[in-house]
Amino acid sequence: xxxxxQDPGPLSVPEGAIVSLNCTYSNSAFQYFMWYRQYSRKGxxxxxxxxxxxxxxxxxxxxxxxxxxxxxxLFIRDxxxxxSATYLCAPPVGGTSYGKLTFGQGTILTVHP
Amino acid sequence: NAGVTQTPKFxxxxxxxxxxxxxxxxxxxxxxxxxxxxxxxxxRLIYYSASEGTTDKGEVPNGYNVSRLNKREFSxxxxxxxxxxxxxxxxxxxxxxxxGGSYEQYFGPGTRLTVT
Numbered sequence: 001x002x003x004x005x006q007d008p009g010p011l012s013v014p015e016g017a018i019v020s021l022n023c024t025y026s027n028s029a030f031q032y033f034m035w036y037r038q039y040s041r042k043g044x045x046x047x048x049x050x051x052x053x054x055x056x057x058x059x060x061x062x063x064x065x066x067x068x069x070x071x072x073x074l075f076i077r078d079x080x081x082x083x084s085a086t087y088l089c090a091p092p093v094g095g096t097s098y099g100k101l102t103f104g105q106g107t108i109l110t111v112h113p
Numbered sequence: 114n115a116g117v118t119q120t121p122k123f124x125x126x127x128x129x130x131x132x133x134x135x136x137x138x139x140x141x142x143x144x145x146x147x148x149x150x151x152x153x154x155x156x157r158l159i160y161y162s163a164s165e166g167t168t169d170k171g172e173v174p175n176g177y178n179v180s181r182l183n184k185r186e187f188s189x190x191x192x193x194x195x196x197x198x199x200x201x202x203x204x205x206x207x208x209x210x211x212x213g214g215s216y217e218q219y220f221g222p223g224t225r226l227t228v229t
Contacts, residue, residue, distance in 0.1 A: 008153055032216060043117075043203050043220030044156070088155060092216040100146075100171075101218060105155040 003027050006089060006104035015113050019076040023089035023104050026070065030091035030102075033065050035074050038086040038106065047074075047087070079111045114139050117221035119204050125227045126194040134189040134224050136204030144207045145187035146171075146218065147179060149200040156203065162187055194228045201225050 005024045013019055021035075032051050036044035050056040050063045064073040072089050086106040120135045138145065143164045148156040158171030160179040168179050176198060178190045187206075191198060205218040 004155075006155070034216065041223075043205075043222050045220065046217045049216070100158070100161060101156075101216065103148075103156040105153055 010108040119221035142206035
């Protein structure tokens with residue numbers, strides 16, 4: 001079993017929809033959760049991160065962690081065509097000082113006008 | 114600041130040929146990483162360097178070697194390329210993250226490698 005699992009999609013939604021992207025993980029040592037966004041033919045870039053359980057909001061994006069069920073979610077409100085990208089969840093291995101990440105497979109999202 | 118730069122952007126090799134992928138960062142980061150990305154597999158860590166002078170294997174190191182040339186540069190070498198190494202290769206760098214610090218990695222634009 002991979003340490004981080006994501007549904008690869010692809011996911012296609014109309015502009016303005018609420019998007020829910022999800023990851024499950026198996027390593028209970030993960031304490032810190034990151035979402036990266038990758039546009040086509042580009043390198044990934046950090047979108048947002050959150051510690052432990054609970055929600056974190058940043059504009060139209062909300063990251064949610066449920067440690068009891070080992071489930072991570074990213075919600076996008078009022079989705080825009082510019083949100084079309086691959087979204088990767090990436091918990092760092094807990095306890096390391098240099099930030100070694102474990103990436104999910106990524107979910108491909110298309111927002112059509 | 115250029116951030117993380119990678120050369121070349123594209124490369125086609127024949128089976129058995131060798132090549133070195135170059136990576137450099139100008140953010141004074143201590144840690145550097147090499148990943149490969151294949152459809153449906155996400156990003157998989159090949160090798161990493163926690164600090165200058167150290168390198169360690171990641172998830173998929175077979176067929177690769179690395180050199181941390183100095184704090185700025187981290188190269189990836191394929192000694193005898195195989196079709197299974199056809200992939201997109203990304204280099205990344207990050208600060209040493211202490212407790213409560215950021216684990217953010219900054220990625221280069223990638224090298225698209227095809228081995229025939």
